[in-house]
Structure formats: structure tokens, C-alpha cells
Amino acid sequence: MKKLILLLFLSNYVFAENNFYIYGGLGETILQTSSTDAANQINATDTPLISASFNKFDKNNLSKNISLGFSFNESLSIEAGYADLGSYKQILNGTYSGGETTTYSPKSEIDAFRINAVYKYDFIKKIDFLFKLGVSQTSNNVTTYLTPPVGPSFKEKVTRPFIGLGLEKNINENVFVRLDWDRYYTRFNYGPDYSDNPTPTYYGGDVQTKVMPLDNFYLSFGYRF
Numbered sequence: 001m002k003k004l005i006l007l008l009f010l011s012n013y014v015f016a017e018n019n020f021y022i023y024g025g026l027g028e029t030i031l032q033t034s035s036t037d038a039a040n041q042i043n044a045t046d047t048p049l050i051s052a053s054f055n056k057f058d059k060n061n062l063s064k065n066i067s068l069g070f071s072f073n074e075s076l077s078i079e080a081g082y083a084d085l086g087s088y089k090q091i092l093n094g095t096y097s098g099g100e101t102t103t104y105s106p107k108s109e110i111d112a113f114r115i116n117a118v119y120k121y122d123f124i125k126k127i128d129f130l131f132k133l134g135v136s137q138t139s140n141n142v143t144t145y146l147t148p149p150v151g152p153s154f155k156e157k158v159t160r161p162f163i164g165l166g167l168e169k170n171i172n173e174n175v176f177v178r179l180d181w182d183r184y185y186t187r188f189n190y191g192p193d194y195s196d197n198p199t200p201t202y203y204g205g206d207v208q209t210k211v212m213p214l215d216n217f218y219l220s221f222g223y224r225f
Helices: 002-016 035-040
Strands: 020-031 049-060 062-071 076-096 101-104 107-124 127-145 150-170 175-192 207-224
Touching: 020 076, 020 175, 062 207, 076 127, 076 175, 076 207, 107 150, 107 175, 127 175
Parallel strands: none
Antiparallel strands: 020 062, 020 207, 049 076, 062 076, 076 101, 076 107, 107 127, 127 150, 150 175, 175 207
16 A cells, blocks of 8 residues: 555656657658669569669558657656658669569568667747667568569668657647658668579579668657656
8 A cells, every 4th residue: 555655646747847858740751772772772573683773662651650758857868759751662673684574662661669769858939958878679560562473571670779859849848840860771682692603593592681871851740758
């Protein structure tokens, strides 16, 4: 009974002090990819390609973000956040030595989870500057398409240090608005690796991947409990 009373007292203190907060919003993700790399690593079936060309890069780079935080004091907080970083589909054309043509189009759907500390200080009047440092893990869910067959699906996970910056303005005691930049990393699929096998099959060849940065810019509204 004493423990329950103590827990209720502490919970009341925490929420009375607006220690917990939540925020979420929408933004844009920028994937630092290269169409030249993609064209050079286009997939093959039975023989390597003698030429490959980048056709187009379809993307839905709308990011959706939600985070939960706890403030230790006015300057230091800890947060846990989730971000849907959009989807990306490369469309590349290739020609085999026998003259046959093919289209390789892997589709990636990327999301991320992070845990980070936040340091806050007054930037200008009523606007705070935020510096975020922690760790993040991205998941790249890849579905590969090779005309005519559909290839296998797989998931690539990357864990890296996390860094971010932001600006925050209080609307009132409980409501605030934030503008954030977060840096994530993902492993992007470019096709088979010909270094070990000069004539890999689609299902047997090693997949060529590369770790690339993702920049997430987003506007959020939040609430302190």
C-alpha cells in the first residue's frame, strides 16, 4: 500500500512538472544515392550485362514521425522515436551479350527507430535550439523485380550513431512546435556482386549493397503532459 501511494505521488509529480511529452509530424526524406552506381550494379540472370542505363528513380519520400520524450530539466531530455522514411524504386534497363534486354527495379520501404538524448538551450527569444545524439536502427524492406520474373524479398538492417538538430517554440505551457533534421543510415540494394562469380544467376548471386545516409527534415506539433 505504501509503495502504491509513493508511485501515485511520484506520477502526480512527474506529470505536474510536464516531464513527459509527445510530438509527431510530416516531412521529407532525402536519400543520398547515385544513379551511376545503380546502373553499374544492375542485376543479371545467366550472363553479365554488357551495358546498363539508369531509366528513372521513383520515390515517395514523405516521412511520418512520432516520438515520446522525458525531460530531466529545462536543458536535458531523452527521447525514443519512430520514422517511416518513405519508399524508393529504381528502374534500370540492361542488355545482355546475346542482345536480350531486361529491366531491374528493386523497391525499398525504409523505416527507423532511434533512442537519443536532447540538449536544449535558448537560441533567440522564445525559440530553443536542440542538439540530439544517440543511436538508430533502420530497416530497409526490399522487393526485387527482374523482367520477367519477380525476385526474392529481404530486409537489410543498419545500426549507426544518430545525430540531429532542431528548433522548438512553445505555443503555450503544454503545446509546442518543432522543426527537426535527423541523420539516419540505410543499406541500399544495387544488384549482384560480380567480384566472386563473373556469371552469377539472379537467385544465386551475391547482392551488392552500400550503406548510404538518409536526411529527414520534418515539422512537428507536440504536447507536454
